[in-house]
Amino acid sequence: MTYAKTAAFTEEQQHLSRVAKALAHPARVAIIQLLASKQTCISGDIAAELPLSRTTVSQHLQELKALDLIRGEIDGLTVCYCLNTELLQRVHQQFTAFFLEATSGATCGPDDACAC
Amino acid sequence: MTYAKTAAFTEEQQHLSRVAKALAHPARVAIIQLLASKQTCISGDIAAELPLSRTTVSQHLQELKALDLIRGEIDGLTVCYCLNTELLQRVHQQFTAFFLEATSGATCGPDDACAC
């Protein structure tokens, strides 16, 4: 029952944390950066570029695909992955709104002391 | 040795994923939003607002504090927590750079098909 209390939070909080969890591993950050840098949607070449086994990379790809952040298309024997740019833009907006909300208020007092 | 391969990634990728992991739980997102909404740095009132036990909330606070995203100051019997706004702004910039990089390239082809 580790995640039993998840339902008690806002849908917004849940969604933000879900996306954050997808980015909570350097391999998945690297995958997104890789897909962004190459215009062609490379497939298993991703595994070759990462310091992980092909199996592990495939799992990370499935996690990103489960959130629809990336999409895979079978092209004969290989599989092409590409970024879901539209969704990434929406996610970006959501993160921006969160950070703006978090940074708009009063900060800690002088020399990082709380201003209680 | 679950995280044995972490060192093989970029420092940037590691840092981004570390922060993302801090936001990868709705309770921690909620804590940051709470601290942002109240100008006074509430202490254990945070636990009262969340659907979790005081112990669990305290752990989430320690995780955020370990990354210096929030700071705690002992004020007599209670402890005041507040957001590290400066760090949050820097993190925001880092996330924005990441998302801009990820959304600048070509998206999937028409009707979400890969353009390999």
Place this chain on the structure above:
DNA sequence: GAAGTATGTCGCAAATATACGACATTAAGT
């Protein structure tokens, strides 16, 4: 000093995440 309150830490149980080898599947080439 005794009692009460607010916090944090420790220890434990259950659920997840990470990583990889072995296997199954599918498609291309011969």
Place this chain on the structure above:
DNA sequence: ACTTAATGTCGTATATTTGCGACATACTTC
């Protein structure tokens, strides 16, 4: 058909996360 190559899935071992109760600590207040 047979082989080869590219992917994904399954099973498994280990590490981490999550959640909470019990305890220890520290600081008021009486």
